[in-house]
Amino acid sequence: xACFSGYSDSFSRVCxxxxxVMWSEKYRPKRLEEMVGNEDARAMIFDWLLNWxxxxxxxxxxxxxxxxKTTMAYAAAGQLGYSxxxxxxxxxxxxxxxxxxxxxxxxxxxxxxxxxxxLDEVDGLYGRADFGGLEYLAEHLEDLxxxxxxxxxxxxxxxVKKLSKRARLVRIKTVPSRLAELYLRLVLEKEGVTLSxxxxxxxxxxxxxDMRAVLNTAQxxxxxxxxxxxxxxxxxxSLAEAINxxxxxxxxxxxxxxxxxxxxxxxxxxMGCYNTIVSASSLQxxxxxxxxxxxxxxxxxxxxxxxxQQWRLLRYxxxxxxDAMHGLGIPYAGDxxxxxxxxxxxxxxxxxxxFCNQLARETNISSREFTAKHLSPTLxxxxxxxxxxxxxxxxxxxxxxxxxxxxxxxxxIIASIGK
Numbered sequence: 122x123a124c125f126s127g128y129s130d131s132f133s134r135v136c137x138x139x140x141x142v143m144w145s146e147k148y149r150p151k152r153l154e155e156m157v158g159n160e161d162a163r164a165m166i167f168d169w170l171l172n173w174x175x176x177x178x179x180x181x182x183x184x185x186x187x188x189x190k191t192t193m194a195y196a197a198a199g200q201l202g203y204s205x206x207x208x209x210x211x212x213x214x215x216x217x218x219x220x221x222x223x224x225x226x227x228x229x230x231x232x233x234x235x236x237x238x239x240l241d242e243v244d245g246l247y248g249r250a251d252f253g254g255l256e257y258l259a260e261h262l263e264d265l266x267x268x269x270x271x272x273x274x275x276x277x278x279x280x281v282k283k284l285s286k287r288a289r290l291v292r293i294k295t296v297p298s299r300l301a302e303l304y305l306r307l308v309l310e311k312e313g314v315t316l317s318x319x320x321x322x323x324x325x326x327x328x329x330x331d332m333r334a335v336l337n338t339a340q341x342x343x344x345x346x347x348x349x350x351x352x353x354x355x356x357x358x359s360l361a362e363a364i365n366x367x368x369x370x371x372x373x374x375x376x377x378x379x380x381x382x383x384x385x386x387x388x389x390x391x392m393g394c395y396n397t398i399v400s401a402s403s404l405q406x407x408x409x410x411x412x413x414x415x416x417x418x419x420x421x422x423x424x425x426x427x428x429x430q431q432w433r434l435l436r437y438x439x440x441x442x443x444d445a446m447h448g449l450g451i452p453y454a455g456d457x458x459x460x461x462x463x464x465x466x467x468x469x470x471x472x473x474x475x476f477c478n479q480l481a482r483e484t485n486i487s488s489r490e491f492t493a494k495h496l497s498p499t500l501x502x503x504x505x506x507x508x509x510x511x512x513x514x515x516x517x518x519x520x521x522x523x524x525x526x527x528x529x530x531x532x533x534i535i536a537s538i539g540k
Contacts, residue, residue, distance in 0.1 A: 144336040145436070148308050153196045156189055157304050157332070158296035163193060165291055170197050170237070170268055179262055179269035181243075181284055183276045184293030187331030190272040193293070194239050203237040203268070236267045244273040244280045262287040295330020305335050333436070334381075341374045360385040360393050361453040367446040368397070368453075376447035380439040387438055391420050393453065394442050400454035408449070415445025472526035479517060500531045 150156045153163045162182075169180055182190040198205050243258070262269070262284070271288060273281050281290075296304075302325050309316060316324075316339065328334035358366065363383035370376035380390065398404070398412045419441040426434050473496070474488070480499060481491040491499075503513045510531065514524045 143437075144308060144312075144340045145333045148311075148336065149192055150189075150196055152200055153193065156192065156196070157300040159189065159193075159293055162291050162293055166193050166197050166270075167200070169289070170201050170203070173268040175266060176264060177268075178287065178289045179238075179265065179271060181271045181273065181281070181288035181290050182293050183273050183281055183290060185295055185331065186274055187328075187333040188293050188295050189332060190293050191239070191241060194237065194270045194272070198237045203235045205237050205239050207239040207241060238265065238267050238269040239272070240269065241272045242274070243271045243284060244275045244278040258284065296332050297330070298325050301325045301328065301330065301332060301335050304332065305339055308336060309339070341377065358383045360389060361455065363390075364393050364397055364446065364453040367443060368449040368451050370443075370447045373440070373443045373447045376443035377439055380443055380446075387423055387435065390438070390442060391416060391423065393455070394419070394446055397446075397451060397454045398449070401449070401451035403451065404449065412445045412449060415441060419445070469526040469529060472523040473530055475523055476519065476527060479519070496530075497534050500527060500534060504531055 153167055156163060166180060166182075169177075182193065184190055195205055197203075240258070271284060273284075275281060276292070302321060305321060305325065309321075321339075324335060324338050328338060358379055360383055363379045363385070366379040367376035370379065383390065385393070394416045395413070398409060398416065401409075404412070419438055422434060422438060422441060474492075477492045477496060478488050480495070481488040484491065484495075486495075500510075504510055506513070510524060510527055514520075514527070
């Protein structure tokens, strides 16, 4: 319960707290004509959806992060009476995962409504050698019963090259600086906020055509009234570099810019922050607790995103981690487990699962219940019987790796109960 409470407070503070709603959300255009830049692309998207008929190719929007690909899809859908069903290819990478999602999204009950399928980050799909998500999508694009828009960041990726043969490619460019500045000045006027021409120019230049970065950067400096060093979007930090700099940063805003410049997977970021905190012996208990609550909130945010498919919320992850990590003054710890240990743990878990499945079938209970309630006492009883685990495994046709895993688990159980 404490973790959920911490998550709620942290999420509210970052997304809706002292500074109010994030400007990138508050001023997200609801209509295509409210956007700036990419006039031809916006017109093409509107015309395509207005005249869509089954059998038409889906759209493949390709451009850097933050230039409005997702916003264009939602705006066009809203204007033409479609509701959006959004999937993210970063979490639906394999053929099995995509097939399951498509079956749900394209069910008969949903087809009774006007639905637009939005598949984001398709350049994260796995190819044939990695479980076939890319091939599955390419095969099913030709006769979708609903209009579909795909989004990708990298025009040179193998995924984009393959999917562009089955979809209509639309290139989305970065927003020109002059238009980004005009839009920012409009937002500042609506907010009643004044920034100097020099600071506005620095914000626009550092964002490199990313409108989301323009608005979020400007908003992050409003409470202080000053602009500290701005970091260009172009530098790319490794996970270790980003967490090291975030821990050294004096403010959450400074830490945020380092984390945003790191392209690590969201789960890797959360795990990296967690490992860094728990490995630091110098942290005071209260400071460690605050930081861990923040990271737990970020982990729960990812869980919520994956369960609800609300991928828009992912943009708040770095803010939550920055809030947790800034000022800790500790070094990046990395993964405390070497690769060989990870492999052994994974193999042991498979072997123990096989053992639990076998006993669950014989005792007519679920595998989950057997693992949770009966694994430890069962291993102790078998080990004390004639022949012990070796004989039992032989009688039940369980091989040597399973026996080795069970012996290690038994050793752990005995150590934990002090025998």
